Amino acid sequence: MSGWRLLLTRPAEDSVALAAALSEAGIQSSSLPLLAIEPLVETAEQRATMLELDRYSAVVVVSKPAARLGLQLLDRYWPQPPFGPVWFSVGAATGAILEGFGLDASWPASGDDSEALLALPRLAQALGVADPKVLILRGEGGREHIAEMLRSRGAQVDCLELYRRYLPDYPPGILVETLRSERLNAVMVSSGQGLESLRELAGSDWSLLRELPLFVPSPRVAEMAVALGAKTIVDCRGAGTAALLAALRENPEPAF
DSSP, rough: OOSSSEESOOOHHHHHHHHHHHHTTEEEEEEEOEEEEOOOOOOOHHHHHHTGGOOEEEEESSSHHHHHHHHHHHHHHOOSOSSSEEEEEEEEEEHHHHTTTOOOOOOOOSBBBBHHHHOHHHHHTTTTTSEEEEEEEEETTTTHHHHHHHHHHOOOEEEEEEEEEOOOOOOOOHHHHHOOOOOOOOOEEHHHHHHHHHHHHHHGGHHTTTSSEEEEESHHHHEEEEEEEEEEEEOSBBBBHHHHHHHHEEEEEOOO
């Protein structure tokens, strides 16, 4: 049995699956979702974009909610997926949703962050056409770094926002109460917005939270954690379960 006792902060459905995987590895956890997901009302812009899907060289899907909601639109407007765009996902879990729909999707074999996606040879190939166009399926304001980097490589990039994430309504002090009652000794966040929600919910208790080891998915979120004063930051180099498990195994367990 591992000495790690981890606070999970992913959306509720994802935390259930993650907790099961951690339990199989002998790692205790408790869940306090810091991001809830609300689909956005479908707009005329969404409909027009989906109807013109065949004009894109590549479609990049940044998360599981983006995959599920995007595929609902695809199924609504296309009897079968258009031939033309190559599909990409940031991680394997999102890619599995696309593949389950019958799409030929690609994602990084190692690492599930923006940098790993941008390094894919198949993505470079998709951008190698004349006047490449890329559609990014995401939540509000998500993965802007991907859009910026693709534009710097000469692509026209459109972003279709399908959902928003928000901090659920919790009573004051719930973070410290959960940590103490469950005897937790580390916290994980799966995105920059998740980290911002952690800081917001902690309020005046942040001075206690920042003392705990904090597992983050990428260098960008690690930099955000440094700016917030977190003391021990572990960059998992990915938001997936495998990346978190590897980071937990590679780092010494707390002595408390």
